[in-house]
Amino acid sequence: MPIEIPKQKWSGAVREAVIGATPEEGGTRKKKVIVGGQTTMPFLHFEGEVPHPPVIAIEIKDRKPDDWSPLLMEVWGDVADDPGAWAKKAEENGADLLLLTLSLTDADGNPNTPERAVEAVKKVLEASGLPLMVFGPGQADLDNELIVAVSDAAKGERLVLGICEEQNYRTITATAMANDHLVSSRTAMDVNLAKQLVILIHDMGMPLDRILIDPTTGALGYGIEYGYSVMERLRLAALQGDTMTQGPMLITPGEEAWRVKESKVGEGVPEAWGDWKERAINWEVTTATALIYSGADIVIMRHPESVARVHAVIQDLMTAVEPA
Amino acid sequence: MALTGIQIYKLLPKTNCKECGFPTCLAFAMKLAAKQAELSACPYVSEEAKAKLEAASAPPIRLVTVSADGHEAKAGNEVVLYRHEKTFYNKPGLFLRVYDDMSADEIQAKAKPASEYVVEYVGIELDMAGTAIQARGGDFVAAVEAVRAVSDKPLILIADPDALDAALAKLQEIGIENDRPLICAADADNWQAMAELGKKYNVPVTVKADTLEGLADLTEKLKEAGLQDIVLDPGVRNLSDSLTMYTVLRRLAIKSLYRPLGFPIIAFPGDAEDEDKEYALATMAIAKYAGFVVLDRFTPARAYPLLVLRENIYTDPQKPIQVLPGLYEFHNPGPEDPVFVTTNFSITYFSVANEIDGSGMPAWLLIADAEGMSVLTAWAAGKFDADRIAKAVREFKVEEKVSRKRIVLPGLVAVLSGELEEELPGWEVKVGPREAVDLPSYMKNVLAAE
Ligand code: B12
Ligand code: SF4
Numbered sequence: 034m035p036i037e038i039p040k041q042k043w044s045g046a047v048r049e050a051v052i053g054a055t056p057e058e059g060g061t062r063k064k065k066v067i068v069g070g071q072t073t074m075p076f077l078h079f080e081g082e083v084p085h086p087p088v089i090a091i092e093i094k095d096r097k098p099d100d101w102s103p104l105l106m107e108v109w110g111d112v113a114d115d116p117g118a119w120a121k122k123a124e125e126n127g128a129d130l131l132l133l134t135l136s137l138t139d140a141d142g143n144p145n146t147p148e149r150a151v152e153a154v155k156k157v158l159e160a161s162g163l164p165l166m167v168f169g170p171g172q173a174d175l176d177n178e179l180i181v182a183v184s185d186a187a188k189g190e191r192l193v194l195g196i197c198e199e200q201n202y203r204t205i206t207a208t209a210m211a212n213d214h215l216v217s218s219r220t221a222m223d224v225n226l227a228k229q230l231v232i233l234i235h236d237m238g239m240p241l242d243r244i245l246i247d248p249t250t251g252a253l254g255y256g257i258e259y260g261y262s263v264m265e266r267l268r269l270a271a272l273q274g275d276t277m278t279q280g281p282m283l284i285t286p287g288e289e290a291w292r293v294k295e296s297k298v299g300e301g302v303p304e305a306w307g308d309w310k311e312r313a314i315n316w317e318v319t320t321a322t323a324l325i326y327s328g329a330d331i332v333i334m335r336h337p338e339s340v341a342r343v344h345a346v347i348q349d350l351m352t353a354v355e356p357a
Numbered sequence: 358m359a360l361t362g363i364q365i366y367k368l369l370p371k372t373n374c375k376e377c378g379f380p381t382c383l384a385f386a387m388k389l390a391a392k393q394a395e396l397s398a399c400p401y402v403s404e405e406a407k408a409k410l411e412a413a414s415a416p417p418i419r420l421v422t423v424s425a426d427g428h429e430a431k432a433g434n435e436v437v438l439y440r441h442e443k444t445f446y447n448k449p450g451l452f453l454r455v456y457d458d459m460s461a462d463e464i465q466a467k468a469k470p471a472s473e474y475v476v477e478y479v480g481i482e483l484d485m486a487g488t489a490i491q492a493r494g495g496d497f498v499a500a501v502e503a504v505r506a507v508s509d510k511p512l513i514l515i516a517d518p519d520a521l522d523a524a525l526a527k528l529q530e531i532g533i534e535n536d537r538p539l540i541c542a543a544d545a546d547n548w549q550a551m552a553e554l555g556k557k558y559n560v561p562v563t564v565k566a567d568t569l570e571g572l573a574d575l576t577e578k579l580k581e582a583g584l585q586d587i588v589l590d591p592g593v594r595n596l597s598d599s600l601t602m603y604t605v606l607r608r609l610a611i612k613s614l615y616r617p618l619g620f621p622i623i624a625f626p627g628d629a630e631d632e633d634k635e636y637a638l639a640t641m642a643i644a645k646y647a648g649f650v651v652l653d654r655f656t657p658a659r660a661y662p663l664l665v666l667r668e669n670i671y672t673d674p675q676k677p678i679q680v681l682p683g684l685y686e687f688h689n690p691g692p693e694d695p696v697f698v699t700t701n702f703s704i705t706y707f708s709v710a711n712e713i714d715g716s717g718m719p720a721w722l723l724i725a726d727a728e729g730m731s732v733l734t735a736w737a738a739g740k741f742d743a744d745r746i747a748k749a750v751r752e753f754k755v756e757e758k759v760s761r762k763r764i765v766l767p768g769l770v771a772v773l774s775g776e777l778e779e780e781l782p783g784w785e786v787k788v789g790p791r792e793a794v795d796l797p798s799y800m801k802n803v804l805a806a807e
């Protein structure tokens with residue numbers, strides 16, 4: 034008795050987004066990254082298309098971070114003072130693209146400036162041919178000031194600029210539109226909020242294929258279950274044809290996983306937590322893979338060993354399988 | 358899934374004799390459909406109708422329990438594909454596998470630490486479900502004995518029918534209460550012998566086949582032979598085919614109500630060629646529908662994140678895990694000791710409580726009712742403000758416990774300090790660090806120095 038394989042028929046698709054521009058396209062990137070395009074829930078190749086694999090961005094900073102886990106400083110320590118060298122090393126360690134996050138202050142505590150931000154971006158663009166995303170430090174006024182300068186200076190590179198949030202998206206959206214960049218639209222783990230902000234950004238005239246959705250998440254053990262389900266719900270909505278949820282999803286498991294005690298602290302923790310480094314890497318890998326299972330198109334990560342492991346996961350998941 | 362009232366009515370005698378206590382067979386059928394009546398109330402239903410009705414009301418995925426002593430690993434009874442639709446109920450048990458060609462010492466050195474492993478996460482104790490023992494040309498019964506000498510947790514036994522028979526007899530002899538292992542695996546060749554074992558020892562049986570049809574064929578045969586407790590091994594060993602087959606099996610059971618495949622799944626990440634792939638397969642098994650997970654490699658640093666992932670995926674999405682609001686004591690605090698305040702979201706509470714506890718210094722921890730939300734979430738939702746904190750101070754009579762009125766806010770809600778000073782006259786309102794990890798040094802260097 035043959036068994037009928039239950040397949041879902043979807044009317045919608047995830048929108049494709051192109052990040053980075055090659056010289057022919059007016060940029061200087063040696064390759065571009067294309068994400069999205071799926072017509073099925075994650076990796077169910079038997080019922081729809083999965084034209085592009087999820088990609089991994091390695092996060093670097095414009096200067097040595099003050100509050101990163103010692104385990105991260107151990108691998109990046111020698112290059113962390115030079116965004117160019119850091120970018121190069123991240124590329125060598127398997128990044129598909131890069132995220133440069135700008136710091137709030139310089140090492141002496143003075144506010145970051147547009148000049149410094151532009152200089153860091155230029156160094157990164159020179160040192161690495163990977164497509165680039167640039168996020169501000171997360172304080173509205175300074176974000177706008179820094180990102181506008183970066184956007185102008187890198188016109189035509191098809192950067193992803195962030196962070197667009199409900200209280201602060203106009204300036205960044207406007208400058209991204211003017212300079213042919215994309216934006217990342219961030220909201221706090223809620224399907225309707227995610228959709229709402231995409232609508233607002235799109236209303237300003239930004240084409241939908243240049244808006245990435247960052248629904249945010251918590252780390253493993255610290256709220257990932259909310260992020261996981263919001264991503265599944267957004268993706269279901271997208272496949273059901275809701276155009277405002279069809280953007281590719283970008284998520285930050287690296288930042289979240291490396292913020293928690295399990296990854297940051299090696300001593301004075303319960304013995305049952307096991308070896309510090311092994312646990313910390315597993316924390317980032319688990320956070321990232323779970324979010325890939327729930328629909329992430331771009332995962333932003335921090336440790337090269339985690340990146341290699343998640344790459345292997347993605348490669349396996351991209352093998353098409355027919356159920357029988 | 359469940360039958361409608363009309364479908365049930367068609368199976369009833371249609372005589373309207375009223376003995377069930379309802380005026381008509383139809384009325385009774387409607388009550389049955391609404392689960393407000395029991396079929397046994399009608400003395401006249403035919404055996405055939407009874408069987409159909411019972412089958413239709415069975416859960417789409419059968420609940421299978423593996424047990425020993427007081428421990429249980431349950432799988433099945435799931436009703437949704439995505440956790441936001443309702444919830445996932447029965448957390449997959451993680452089993453560490455040993456082989457019978459290992460020496461008794463090797464077996465015990467591997468099985469014991471895993472079996473005894475316990476890690477605390479937000480006040481919940483997480484552990485491994487038990488041990489899997491696989492034949493590989495050694496002495497299977499001896500291997501089972503070696504495990505039983507160091508662990509009374511549930512077992513999964515993987516061997517041919519003869520070795521299983523001997524091992525199951527040995528387990529009876531050892532006599533641990535409720536010792537009910539899962540045996541693996543019935544296939545097209547040995548299913549009769551496996552079915553006999555399943556019945557003889559009343560244990561669940563895994564069926565293994567590379568195709569859905571093969572699996573369905575085997576479960577039907579075992580059911581005919583009188584077995585109910587069946588587990589499926591679709592033979593997948595990579596991420597992509599695991600995701601595909603587990604998803605198809607779950608859909609067939611839940612959406613198509615296809616009874617021959619309405620059983621829990623067993624996954625074998627341990628078969629992976631390296632530890633990273635094993636780990637990835639385990640995360641897939643946990644997130645995507647496995648009921649039993651067999652691993653070959655155990656370290657605390659692998660088990661802890663996997664167990665936390667399982668906890669997170671299986672949390673009821675409708676209600677965050679919470680602790681009771683109240684005034685908690687650490688290290689016998691006195692009237693001079695500081696009062697910390699936070700919310701009743703479990704993750705928040707335990708992050709803070711563990712640090713205060715670890716500091717070794719006496720303190721009070723006031724938990725305000727923030728409807729189970731984290732500090733910033735609750736603050737953004739208006740559930741953790743000066744008003745609520747002041748209310749908690751009064752409700753839990755903090756002023757009767759302390760003479761030196763110092764209250765420390767989480768650093769993330771420093772903005773509340775002005776309002777709180779107004780709400781709590783006579784109190785000194787302090788702003789603590791943003792991260793709980795920094796609490797011990799704050800207590801030592803700032804509070805104790807005052
Ligand atoms: C999980 C989460 C949710 C979950 C809720 C989980 C829950 N039960 O609380 C959901 C999805 C439901 C949610 C909803 C909302 N959220 Co929310 N959410 C988060 C998220 C991702 C993680 C929060 C978390 O669990 N942290 C872990 C816990 C342990 O942290 P914590 O409670 O702060 O405790 C730490 C410290 O504060 C400190 N600490 C705690 N207590 C104390 C006490 C003392 C004395 C000291 C010294 C220290 C201390 O120790 C802990 C560990 O270091 C954050 C973003 C992020 N990544 O942080 C956003 C976030 C908190 N959410 C936010 C918002 C705006 C909301 C919503 C209002 C928006 C919406 N989605 O509708 C709603 C509100 C809820 C409602 N109306 O019902 C914003 C808040 C912005 C702001 N600054 O005000 C955040 C920061 C996201 C963002 N960047 O925009 N959220
Ligand atoms: S007892 Fe049975 S036959 Fe009689 S009315 Fe009720 S359902 Fe109908």
